[in-house]
Amino acid sequence: MIKRITVVSASVALGCLATVVPVLTSLYVAKKDVERRERAEIKDFAKKAIMRAEVVTSQAFAALNDLDQQPGAPCSPPNLEHAARVIYNYRYVQDAGAYADGLYLCSPLLGDVRAKDLTLPPPDYRSNEGYSMWFRRRSPLSNERNDLQIGRNGRYVSIDRGSYVDLIDPAKRPIAAIQTATGTLIAVSTGADPGDMLNAWKQSGNVKSDEWNYAVAQSSTRQIAVVVKSPRSSIAGNWPKLLAAWLSIGVTAGALLGWLAYKRISWQFSFPATLEWAISRRKIDVVYQPIVRIADNECVGVEALTRWTLHGQAISPEVFVRVAEENNLIQFLTDVVLEKTIAQLGKMLVANPTFYVSINVSSEDLRSVRFLNLLTSSLAGTGITPRQIRIEATERSFMNTDETRGVIAAFRAAGHPIYIDDFGTGYSSLSYLQSFEIDVLKIDKSFVDT
Template sequence: MIKRLSLISASVALGCIATILPVMTSIYIADEDAERREQRDLQEFAAKAVMRAELVTYQAFAALSDMGAAPGKTCSPAYIEQLARVTFNYRYVQDAGAYGDGQYLCSPLLGDVRARHLTMPPPSWRSNDGYLVWFRQKYPLSDAREDLRIGRNGNYVSIDPQSYVDLIDPARRPIAVINIETNTVLAVSPGADGDDMLRAWNQAGHVDNEQWHYAAARSSTRPLGVVVKSARTSLFSNWTGLLAMWLSVGVLVGGLLGWVAFRRVTRQLSFPATLQWAIARKNIDVNFQPIVNLASGECVGVEALVRWQLNGRFISPEIFVSVAEENGLIQPLTDLVLDKTIVELSTLLRSRPTFYVSINVSSEDLCTRRFVNILTTRLEGTGIRPAQIRIEATERSFMDADATRETIAAFRNAGHPVYIDDFGTGYSSLSYLQTFTIDVLKIDKSFIDTIGQDAASSIVAPHIIQMAHELGVQIVAEGVEHQVQIDYLVQRGVQFGQGWFFAKAMRAEELGTWLDERSLNLQPMNQEHGPIET
């Protein structure tokens, strides 16, 4: 009897261990994964903060440039009126004035103060390109407030340092912006410790701290650095409580949990196999969303978008494309999209030599010439011009810069223009993009949605547009849904747009009908306003 009880007890103990050990191991792995995710998210937030710092500085430089064209003599009424206009035009500029011989001369806020001989202290730092910077200087109008001042050629602008760290962040993570040449903290968010953030910057964000994660990033165009931090969270901090809970629960429900886990794992493992089966049997559909010339309204091309219906239910592309990437199926999926596009649009493309279709290409096919060779082979004898098949790649596909640069060159040499899709989500800088030769930037829908809204993220779209113009590439705005967005984009020189305002993604046969109807609708407009150049 004692032996039997001992055996039962041992069995129960082993059963508990067999149930608890995988659970605790999973918790530990989940805790480690959560830490990695937090650090990655924090690094992305630091990159966004760098973009904000660059934009504030860019506005200060642009304001100083406008001030150089002010009419009349220094401090004349016309001169001060122009400075007031500059202050109004740039949201981060709080005052714009003139100085000389170590004194304030005039500004819209101060007026003409030459007779008052208000002393202006020497600058804190001079940049290599001739800009003078005063760190945290008190203004004559206030004994308490400290501004950041930037000057050049006798003109200066005052900026609230909080503009550099005023990002919309529900988590309210502390931010600090640093001049990396002088190792000076320019701005910190409310509640942040400047000394702590500066120490973190000097350690490149690699701080051993049980309470906080740190991340550091720097601008590629200005001597600016950013440090951010977020509170650590740990699933394993209360491991004794977790162990006690799972010991009690594991004996009762271990078998049930094992059965549920088995069913879930079985379904998850079968999903890639189902996707592979669908690709092999060409049960994946391709829809086409129009891309429209914003100025003329003419549809100039389409983007090929993959769609999958499984057992009568549509599967989100974000789900099955990710599964394809993780299971070595993305290249067969891309090949299928190309084959279906050529079959379904060949007649349309041959009849409209300037009409094009863009196809999304994975990071794997941006590192080799595999898809370039397939594309060349597929187009032979079709009558479709190479420029009618265009390549789209996301920013994250550019990680292997050297291999990607060679593949992009191969696509372009073969006659296929190259687009950067969802631009802005990867926080690429202008200097980084200049290392690649591309043809078009596509601004992500999340930034187009903010047009006309008073939000911090609404500043990103004009910044991207300016970057594209400096690169000399064309722009496609994604997710256009309202006329006010079109007016805004056209005013800023954006050439093309796509989104539900024009049409949703549709099948090839629907596309032909839609194009014919749109041409008929545009003809009266063209006759009224004269011929439209495209």
């Protein structure tokens, strides 16, 4: 009898264990999975935030370089007109002007204020590259906002600090941008605790908190970092779905199918963000297609082509270039191609002055001289001649004729030959292209076959 009771008790106990242990295990695994997803989500958002911060900072430096090209004497009408164009061309620049000896001189918004003695205090930080920074400078135009001002060579630009943290985020997660060389808080979103965000940055996001998750993203190209935090309470909202999934599907098959579905959905919905990250981290590769002269079979140049491998899989340029165009990333992609091309082929181009490389640009690159200015500054001091860098665009890039015509002329005036690629796939009209000054017309095979 006792043995029977013992066996029954053991059976009941084992049955309970067999029932409870999988449930408890599922609960534990589901909880850990939610936490992992929370961390992954906030890290992805931090990547987007640091890319915005890099874009804002890069525009400020590019605008300063543009100001160095100002015509005429400081504060002259041509000089102020050029500064006004700089403000218009760079989205995050609020004002651009001149200063000297601790005084504002002029800007398109201030006008000529040399007689007003508007004081500009010593900068908060001077970089080794000669940039001066005022992290919270009250604009003479307003008593309600402190801007970030960056200056060099007597020229300055003002940036609305809110641009660093003004991201579209339905969850309204707190964001902070920090200048890493000084540990100075540049900007913080409304409602965020500045001290808390600075402390999280100092600890690389490893803050012990029962209420918040933290993530820190550091720029690899600029002295800037961002801190993002997200409430842990969002775990409760995801709990029912995740718990039901873990309990209703077999452990092995369910985990495998769930993982595959998660990876697939994540790839589809975060592809633009992944591409944005790849561009900012210079994960885009450049390969070179030889250009052979038919007369003597000599390789006279190459065409720079973009390639991208994601998780061991090659992504077609037709796919990621289109995504770059649709998500305002194409200009940054062109910049990376230029940067890598000069780094990889620079010595060969200098050693072979007749050898050239053709770089593909987009329609966005032909709407302003932004890329031309970058190209000019990139070639300075390298020994590479402008003629060795040829600009190639598809026929469809010439849609905005009024904007494009002037930019094309500027490229040619700077010494860069212009190629039209895939002629015959777009407008297919030679008369349409007569208004453009081009050097080479590459006719598409389908057009010739027709």
